[in-house]
Each structure stands twice: as structure tokens, then as C-alpha cells.
Amino acid sequence: MTTAQLTPADEIRAAADMLRNALYPGAFSADRTVAALVRAHDPIATWLERHAGITAEVQEQLGDGFTEDGLDQDTREALAIARAMNAEDQ
Numbered sequence: 001m002t003t004a005q006l007t008p009a010d011e012i013r014a015a016a017d018m019l020r021n022a023l024y025p026g027a028f029s030a031d032r033t034v035a036a037l038v039r040a041h042d043p044i045a046t047w048l049e050r051h052a053g054i055t056a057e058v059q060e061q062l063g064d065g066f067t068e069d070g071l072d073q074d075t076r077e078a079l080a081i082a083r084a085m086n087a088e089d090q
Contacts, residue, residue, distance in 0.1 A: 014082065020042070
């Protein structure tokens with residue numbers, strides 16, 4: 001399934017899964033910034049999962065009338081981050 005076929009909630013979940021399942025060999029010794037980002041992967045994944053749940057609820061409530069404008073600002077930002085993470089070679 002390509003990202004274009006995913007619902008917004010699924011896009012956010014995919015990004016959270018990417019963080020939770022990623023392997024980071026050598027990252028802790030690569031650079032302080034990279035190491036900090038690696039340490040933050042779990043809290044970021046948790047934040048994304050929370051916004052995936054919010055998005056799923058809004059999608060369910062609005063049904064066919066769902067648009068991203070129905071999401072609050074924080075959730076739209078989570079979706080933007082997820083889309084950037086899920087983007088294939090840009």
C-alpha cells in the first residue's frame with residue numbers, strides 16, 4: 001500500500017511504526033544531535049500514535065465529509081511530520 005492510499009490516521013501510524021521499528025547502528029556515536037534524535041524516537045512515536053488516534057476519531061465522526069481542516073493544529077502538524085517521514089526519495 002502506498003502512502004497515497006493510506007488514510008491520514010494510517011499515515012501517522014506508519015511514521016510511528018517506522019520510528020519504533022528502526023535500527024540505529026552507530027548512531028549513538030555518530031554525532032550528539034543524531035544521538036539525541038535517536039533517544040527521542042520513542043516519545044516522538046508515542047506522540048504520533050496519540051495524534052493517529054485523534055485523526056481516526058475525527059475521520060470516523062465526519063465520515064465522507066472528513067477533510068484535514070477538521071483536525072486541530074497539533075494533529076495537522078503531526079500529519080505533516082508523518083508525511084515528511086513517509087515520503088519516498090524526494
